[in-house]
Amino acid sequence: MRVFTCKNRFEDMMTCIYDAWEYALKHGHGNVKLMREPVIQYSFADEYVHIEADEEKTKKVVRSIIRSISYGAYIYVYYATLYYEDTLDDIYRFLNIGFREGAKVTTMLTEPSVIRMMEYKRKVGNEIHYSREFIRFNSIDNKVYVCHWEPKCDIIYMAATHFADRMPSEHFMIIDDNRKYAVIHPADGEMYLTDLSEEELLRLKQTEQYADEYRNLWSTFFETIGIKQRENAKCQRNMFPIWMRKHAVEFMDGKNEKMK
Amino acid sequence: MFELQAGLSVQEKLHILADAAKYDVACTSSGVDRKGGKGMLGNARACGICHSFAADGRCISLLKILMTNHCVYDCRYCINRVSNDVPRATFTPEEICELTIEFYKRNYIEGLFLSSGVLKNPTYTMEKMCEALALLRGKYQFNGYIHVKTIPGASDELLAMAGLFADRISVNLELPTEASLKKLAPNKSFQSIINPMAKVSNTIAENRLALGKSAHMERSWGNQYLRGSIFAVGNGGIERDDNDKIVKNHLSDVSENNISNTDKNGIVTSDNSGVLDLSGMKELSMYGSTNHIRQFAPAGQSTQMIIGASGESDYTLLQTTQKLYQSFDLKRVFYSAYIPINEDSALPSLDTAPPLLREHRLYQADWLLRFYGFQADELLSEDKPDFNVQLDPKCDWALRHLDIFPIEVQTASYDMILRVPGIGPRSAKRIMQARRYGSLNYDSLKKMGVVLKRAHYFITCGGHMMFKTPIEENYITRQLTAVNAKENWQVTHTEQYRQMSLFDDFGVS
Numbered sequence: 045m046r047v048f049t050c051k052n053r054f055e056d057m058m059t060c061i062y063d064a065w066e067y068a069l070k071h072g073h074g075n076v077k078l079m080r081e082p083v084i085q086y087s088f089a090d091e092y093v094h095i096e097a098d099e100e101k102t103k104k105v106v107r108s109i110i111r112s113i114s115y116g117a118y119i120y121v122y123y124a125t126l127y128y129e130d131t132l133d134d135i136y137r138f139l140n141i142g143f144r145e146g147a148k149v150t151t152m153l154t155e156p157s158v159i160r161m162m163e164y165k166r167k168v169g170n171e172i173h174y175s176r177e178f179i180r181f182n183s184i185d186n187k188v189y190v191c192h193w194e195p196k197c198d199i200i201y202m203a204a205t206h207f208a209d210r211m212p213s214e215h216f217m218i219i220d221d222n223r224k225y226a227v228i229h230p231a232d233g234e235m236y237l238t239d240l241s242e243e244e245l246l247r248l249k250q251t252e253q254y255a256d257e258y259r260n261l262w263s264t265f266f267e268t269i270g271i272k273q274r275e276n277a278k279c280q281r282n283m284f285p286i287w288m289r290k291h292a293v294e295f296m297d298g299k300n301e302k303m304k
Numbered sequence: 305m306f307e308l309q310a311g312l313s314v315q316e317k318l319h320i321l322a323d324a325a326k327y328d329v330a331c332t333s334s335g336v337d338r339k340g341g342k343g344m345l346g347n348a349r350a351c352g353i354c355h356s357f358a359a360d361g362r363c364i365s366l367l368k369i370l371m372t373n374h375c376v377y378d379c380r381y382c383i384n385r386v387s388n389d390v391p392r393a394t395f396t397p398e399e400i401c402e403l404t405i406e407f408y409k410r411n412y413i414e415g416l417f418l419s420s421g422v423l424k425n426p427t428y429t430m431e432k433m434c435e436a437l438a439l440l441r442g443k444y445q446f447n448g449y450i451h452v453k454t455i456p457g458a459s460d461e462l463l464a465m466a467g468l469f470a471d472r473i474s475v476n477l478e479l480p481t482e483a484s485l486k487k488l489a490p491n492k493s494f495q496s497i498i499n500p501m502a503k504v505s506n507t508i509a510e511n512r513l514a515l516g517k518s519a520h521m522e523r524s525w526g527n528q529y530l531r532g533s534i535f536a537v538g539n540g541g542i543e544r545d546d547n548d549k550i551v552k553n554h555l556s557d558v559s560e561n562n563i564s565n566t567d568k569n570g571i572v573t574s575d576n577s578g579v580l581d582l583s584g585m586k587e588l589s590m591y592g593s594t595n596h597i598r599q600f601a602p603a604g605q606s607t608q609m610i611i612g613a614s615g616e617s618d619y620t621l622l623q624t625t626q627k628l629y630q631s632f633d634l635k636r637v638f639y640s641a642y643i644p645i646n647e648d649s650a651l652p653s654l655d656t657a658p659p660l661l662r663e664h665r666l667y668q669a670d671w672l673l674r675f676y677g678f679q680a681d682e683l684l685s686e687d688k689p690d691f692n693v694q695l696d697p698k699c700d701w702a703l704r705h706l707d708i709f710p711i712e713v714q715t716a717s718y719d720m721i722l723r724v725p726g727i728g729p730r731s732a733k734r735i736m737q738a739r740r741y742g743s744l745n746y747d748s749l750k751k752m753g754v755v756l757k758r759a760h761y762f763i764t765c766g767g768h769m770m771f772k773t774p775i776e777e778n779y780i781t782r783q784l785t786a787v788n789a790k791e792n793w794q795v796t797h798t799e800q801y802r803q804m805s806l807f808d809d810f811g812v813s
Contacts (some may be wrong), residue, residue: 153734154742159751176351179412188408209340210347210448211409232342258406264315268322269368270358273643273658278794279361284352294356294414 045090047077050132055097055124057132062101063093064136073140078132102157108135109139114147120161123168126198135159168197175203178288181216182251183258189216190251192291200227201237208235219248252291266294318403322392323374324384325419327645328476328608329638333365333414333449335521335603336471346408347447353414355630366417367404371395371433375421379478379489381613381647384421388646394423397436401444408448409440415471416440422455427608430458430466431636437469441598447604454504456496462567463500464580464600467507472603472635475501480624484614487650504605506630507580511600515745521604521633523674526729529718534626580776604635612642612659617689619680622669626680629673639666650787661795665691672697675729676722694785694792699725702762703781709762713749714739725784726759746770757787764773 334352
């Protein structure tokens with residue numbers, strides 16, 4: 045079996061699918077496997093091929109998914125590429141059925157790869173929604189709004205599209221602390237992505253400690269609005285999981301954290 | 305009215321006025337999709353966005369504040385009643401706007417929820433609130449979500465103005481019957497609550513038609529396939545004539561059945577309650593973000609009722625709820641478990657626990673009405689006026705109708721599948737889609753999101769049940785009660801127990 049591996053980026057993955065498909069046309073889809081790097085455990089029986097990103101091939105794959113299957117299917121594929129675990133082989137199997145069956149593939153939930161793709165889309169979609177809810181911007185003198193976020197899936201660009209619509213005339217940036225890159229939105233301008241060096245990241249970390257009177261006001265509001273007689277920390281944790289609270293102003297520095 | 309302590313800081317005011325507003329339930333930002341625009345601030349999403357969750361587990365979506373907690377009324381259940389000695393404060397319109405805008409930019413909130421005590425008189429109060437909203441929409445170009453509570457008794461012009469600025473507008477019904485309202489809120493009359501509600505409902509419908517939409521509010525996707533749904537045509541919903549004025553909004557039914565057992569004349573007159581005149585509001589467009597006039601309350605209207613302060617049964621509450629959806633096309637009805645804050649002979653004593661499980665059951669039933677095609681009469685009846693404490697309303701209904709179960713998921717209709725406990729609108733939709741291409745099995749049902757621990761008593765898949773289950777009411781009741789027990793315990797026992805820890809409790813480190 046030949047295993048096609050690639051980096052964890054959209055273009056790389058699409059190119060990987062293209063090359064694997066090309067190989068499979070001669071040798072059969074059953075003799076192909078796709079993997080995201082890093083490969084943890086190599087097997088003796090398989091042959092590993094590393095694929096580099098190629099813009100043309102990426103465009104071809106995206107175009108044929110949209111044209112021959114549906115835009116909905118493309119969203120499934122795109123969301124699956126953002127997922128934090130290796131979904132590449134599932135995407136490949138999903139496309140396999142998709143190019144055979146057409147647009148109805150997204151509803152064929154009795155197929156294992158389709159239901160897994162649905163699950164990825166749901167998880168990534170939910171996390172995008174969580175980011176819309178729980179992201180907090182730190183205001184730097186009302187000029188720039190900076191946000192740190194540590195999502196599981198690679199979703200800060202999708203989150204930023206929401207805020208670009210919401211605050212088109214503000215400068216803001218959303219930083220993925222783990223993946224070390226940021227989405228930057230200049231006021232009334234186009235958004236772009238940029239990688240961050242360690243020093244830049246350290247400097248940007250300080251924004252979370254920046255003095256801002258509205259942080260206190262918000263904490264006051266948050267503490268006041270709960271009803272004492274109805275206290276229910278378990279429900280609160282269900283709705284706002286602890287791992288997402290790291291950058292939320294109202295929970296920062298162990299405030300309002302009821303671990304019991 | 306005067307402030308005892310002059311010169312309160314914004315922080316102190318926020319503390320007082322958020323504390324006074326916390327008993328209001330509706331903190332939703334749903335129902336309207338709106339794009340942002342250059343130079344403006346804000347957009348809105350129909351699904352609604354919660355931004356935090358308070359210590360009681362309730363969502364914080366909007367900046368929920370009162371404009372003032374001064375009040376000339378003396379409603380028995382309310383913390384802000386005139387006879388209570390509490391710290392009072394008033395926000396200026398500018399302060400409300402600044403707080404909203406700055407919180408919004410930091411993504412703390414989704415918009416503003418503005419309510420108020422009655423300062424001087426309803427019209428004066430409403431005027432002040434409209435001033436704040438006009439400032440927010442105009443000077444600050446705020447395009448996010450606004451929910452405004454109207455003050456019963458305010459003039460029509462102000463009601464129209466509030467609706468044009470806000471996304472959702474609401475009048476609190478507070479209590480489901482006229483008798484209890486008279487007893488607990490002596491300054492409010494049923495008329496003064498129902499009248500604006502009907503007017504707003506008519507105006508929303510007329511405004512929607514003028515914009516080329518259907519007169520009815522959007523409902524969840526599944527309702528179009530549910531013949532028995534409370535929103536379906538001919539099920540006692542709103543009937544309109546050619547001009548789409550409400551001909552008969554079934555208010556009279558409401559009055560006969562529940563709302564007013566004592567006084568029929570009380571609310572029948574609001575049959576021809578008319579429409580608010582929006583034509584005089586043209587000049588509002590100068591405040592608005594666009595050239596054209598804003599849509600009137602695009603996210604509809606809602607209301608709220610207090611549970612457990614007066615003696616109504618669940619049946620009365622649920623029937624009132626259904627009538628409210630049908631006759632006023634309300635988007636939501638909220639319930640608020642009564643929390644004893646005032647000592648009063650007309651109210652439950654101060655050590656009464658809030659009826660949280662009852663509130664939970666009512667919300668479950670409310671969902672069954674809005675998403676599952678149930679009617680109030682199916683869930684409860686005169687003989688059985690209260691919900692089962694042990695079982696949720698859907699399981700309870702299914703157990704009383706064991707004659708139609710088990711159903712075959714491969715062939716059953718959508719509305720039948722939706723009635724199986726453990727299957728919701730999403731998993732029902734997935735089942736409908738998936739079974740067109742292949743046969744289902746229990747494994748795939750589980751992956752589609754069906755809660756089999758409840759559902760497996762009521763379905764067959766490919767002709768057989770998951771386990772060998774006797775279709776006996778007693779047996780299944782016992783099993784389901786055990787499944788529900790943990791959940792019920794969590795709702796009723798919010799106090800926390802935990803294991804002692806050397807590190808936290810004894811400071812060992």
